[in-house]
Amino acid sequence: MKQVERWGLFEIAVKGPSAGNPFTEHHIEGAFTGAQETVRAEGFYDGDGVYRVRFMPSFEGEYRYEIAADFLVEPVNGAFTAVAPSGGNHGPVRVAKQYHFAYEDGTPYYSVGTTCYVWNHQSDVLIEETLKSLEAAGFNKLRFCVLPKHFDYNLHEPRSYPYEGTPMDSSVLTDDNYYDYTGDRGGNRFDKTRFNPEHFRHIEKCILALQGLGIEADLIMMHPYDRWGFSQMSHAEDALYWNYCVARFAAYRNVWWSLANEYDILKAKTLSDWEFYADVLVKKDPYRHLRSIHHCIYQYDYSRPWITHCSLQRPAQVAADYRTQFGKPVVLDEMSYEGDIPWPWGNITGEEMVRRFWEVAVRGGYPGHGETYLGHRADLNGRETDVLWWSHGRKLYGESWKRVRFLLDVMKQFPGHGLQPQRDMFNVSMAAPEGEFAEAKSAYLIYYGIMQPREGVVEIDRATPYRVELVDTWNMTVEDAGIHKGRFHIPMPGRQYMVLRLTRVDGQER
């Protein structure tokens, strides 16, 4: 019998009609039944007369399946066994402890992601380099777009289009008209009822490559940076697109759904459109992957029940406020970019980016990295142009990415699962273990941010002894500062970006 890992991808391919428009004229779906679940999943047409249905088993053991399609006289039946997951496979990421995340097997997941909007639309060579850079940095989430992107530094053609047809001639773009969020500039000839399966197969390769590196694929399903009209499709075209994507992508365990990047500047869409897309996900994704939506100016209502976590373009400091307001995990997916481009969101220093990482972390949220350094020219799809991590991936030139693993290590070493923001006095942020009662007082991180004191003055209470460590978040060092209780004064180096880490040592800690 065929075997697939628990949380692996099981796929059945069926031959069917290729005449007419198989994307709209035929329907295929499967039912997958094991001892602990029965899952119905829709399939999709993959070109060349091949239809596929995919399934991700959530349990180990024997499964039976039955594939039905309008063009099948008899259902296709079969069986397979879901075996124990291999080493790096912990299942999909879920919300855990209300404000945090864990893989389905219970392993805590501390999200520190980055963004390469269209790394997947570049050449194979560039994609390989991006994967190496991601692995070197230790990021565990990547935001990127299913659809191609039209924006500064990104006016070239993508490697493929999602639909059959031909794009406009981009050489007609001028400095006056290239960037105005108008979508279709004319001259595009796409049939938005006929997908280009190769476009999607390639994205799946990218999702799998990330999965191999332990990186969650935060798929941006729609975005406004468009010259082809993909941001202005009709309701029927949208419905087709969303259903097709769910049928193709949902069985990959490392997928997250980001309904949009900057949804509020997709001028052709209304709130009811977004709620409709969410409804497709809720009804059609059998695995309930994480779902959120990202904004430019006008934030979405994160209290909507389908939204699993806040996905913010906001200052680092707001993490704790959003926890309070929405009672969900808070991911700061965009806090500006380390870089040197003119766009005002794209030119902070490495120090400032790392400061934002830590501000978010001690306020109980999860930070997102980004980089936009200019001046690193390379051959990109045959054209000399700038290659920026933020858009194309490839290489990291900044300083902040080097500090990601250290942050993750400190988060993992902290007792319990996740950080819970404590009192915040004049920008000194302090965190305790999530879910711990205040009287437990087992551990604290005190983050000094831009402050450069020569000593830290701490008082948790009069009696509890703490092992104190001085953590330099920029130089990535940890120094023992001894055991203290009561009100204690810890010598500090008069530099920025320091943390005091306190760990209770009287045997009363949980």
Place this chain on the structure above:
Amino acid sequence: MKQVERWGLFEIAVKGPSAGNPFTEHHIEGAFTGAQETVRAEGFYDGDGVYRVRFMPSFEGEYRYEIAADFLVEPVNGAFTAVAPSGGNHGPVRVAKQYHFAYEDGTPYYSVGTTCYVWNHQSDVLIEETLKSLEAAGFNKLRFCVLPKHFDYNLHEPRSYPYEGTPMDSSVLTDDNYYDYTGDRGGNRFDKTRFNPEHFRHIEKCILALQGLGIEADLIMMHPYDRWGFSQMSHAEDALYWNYCVARFAAYRNVWWSLANEYDILKAKTLSDWEFYADVLVKKDPYRHLRSIHHCIYQYDYSRPWITHCSLQRPAQVAADYRTQFGKPVVLDEMSYEGDIPWPWGNITGEEMVRRFWEVAVRGGYPGHGETYLGHRADLNGRETDVLWWSHGRKLYGESWKRVRFLLDVMKQFPGHGLQPQRDMFNVSMAAPEGEFAEAKSAYLIYYGIMQPREGVVEIDRATPYRVELVDTWNMTVEDAGIHKGRFHIPMPGRQYMVLRLTRVDGQER
């Protein structure tokens, strides 16, 4: 005939009774009449049987005066001439153009102050050093306290007390009780109906010394950092104090009234107390010196008509918001301190302080400097202790004070009088000349703050040509970047803290 400068100080001394309590039992006042004004001013007892009445003429020309007192059988009459002011004398500072300041002779005054809370309560040697440091830096306003201060790094005895009597023994203070805003700790023996005139004479010397350097004396009349009970006096004692201070200080042209530092943590006082003090100032200060009040957490209502300007302990960014809300000048008197002490408001870098200067300036407000570097030990009133600029004055050790003159120069060179905040997009702040209609487009300052772009992209309109200069606010350099119009790209160095200065050059500028 006696002569005094316009806005100089004219004083009449009269012998009177010294028995009993001259501070409460006798009253003296004067009427001063010139061609353009008649002013009534209360006098005060200065000890040793001497009573004084002071007057500041607001016009040139001959004045007659008449001094009356309960102990004088006949009024004392006389005359003097107010002559033209000497070079550095421009009169008191007034609100100008709604959001800005000018001396009474019309000369614009761009406020960039600092704080040395009790420099005046230190030794003569230290005071001399402070004056030299103030002059070197170019500050034009100083905040300091009339009453002595009890706080960290400041537990020693002041050089004098405002009242007759003896203070508590400060050696009984412990780490547990020294700092709890309780005011009188016991053991103090002061008669709060009998002032110590020497205490006030000394402050007047300090006010005059500042006047000689062109520095406004922003007198903090009350504050909570107290172990003697001066923050908890009775209503009658307070009334006596406020009337005495107004009678002594109001005729000094460089005096500003700051009703309190952190009024909201003077636990013994209510809003009606503060309104009462304001009422004394409004009724008794004939010269209508600038009036404000400073807070810790709970801001005073700056819409109160007696308040001439906002005096804030707030982040730099709020300047424009407070302009909009209150329609008054906005002075950011406290934006944390450059330094390295543990207190979380006392340890930012020089770069961050200078950034805050400029953020405030381009948002149409006026910044205040502060410094709290530790580790510079000196003999202070005979005791070895730390001397911090913030409290004692003496020497500046930081980096931000060196950049004050450069900021003042840029403000003075800007067309018109004062900066008016313009659009603020993703933290790029922009200012135009105050009061200018938007269509005039005569000049702009664009401040990039923490951003480090390799080029600035600017578009005011399609047609107007501008001389563009690249201003480095940290290195204090100005480079010509040529004449440009339309949408233009200015190469920038990829460093933080830059300004683009635009000056219209088509002859249409105002």
